Amino acid sequence: MAEARMVLQIGMGTDIRGGEPTKAAVRALRDALWHNSLTVTHALGVDVDSMRVKVTIGVPHPDKVDKAQVLAVLPHGTGTVEVVEGGLEIPTEDGRGVTLLAQAAAEVFLDLPARNAA
Known part of the structure; x- marks a missing residue:
């Protein structure tokens, strides 16, 4: 058996007022996943x-x-989850x-299953 990447999904999430990195991260993953229906496992006959x-x-402040x-x-x-520095942090109009x-x-x-090279 050989592991193969079958799908790459991308998404964006925000926390408009709270500045909570976890809330934005969860919303970003939901955005990536909830716009797709993966039928590849069914097509391949795997669980x-x-x-x-x-x-x-x-996301800003990945440690949080x-x-x-x-x-x-x-x-x-x-x-598995890896969190890296990225995203954006935009100050609110009132600066608070x-x-x-x-x-x-x-x-x-x-x-x-491993494929034979032709």
Whole structure:
């Protein structure tokens, strides 16, 4: 068996007024996942929970993201979360808060039989 990346999903999430990195990260992953219906496991005849999902989140203050909350968004399979510096932080008009933007990439991997080179 050889693991192959089957899908790359991308999304964006925000926390308009609270500046909470975890809230923006969770929304970004939901945005990436909820606009798709993955039928690849059905087409290949494999269990949907056999997917391995590698989640990468780009957000200001990555150390403040609760990875468990982000991982809990995944409906199937097993996953990992890596949080890196990225996204945007925009001060509110009154200067008392920020609007925070996060980006998410979800890579879906499956173990497939090795293909013979032709």
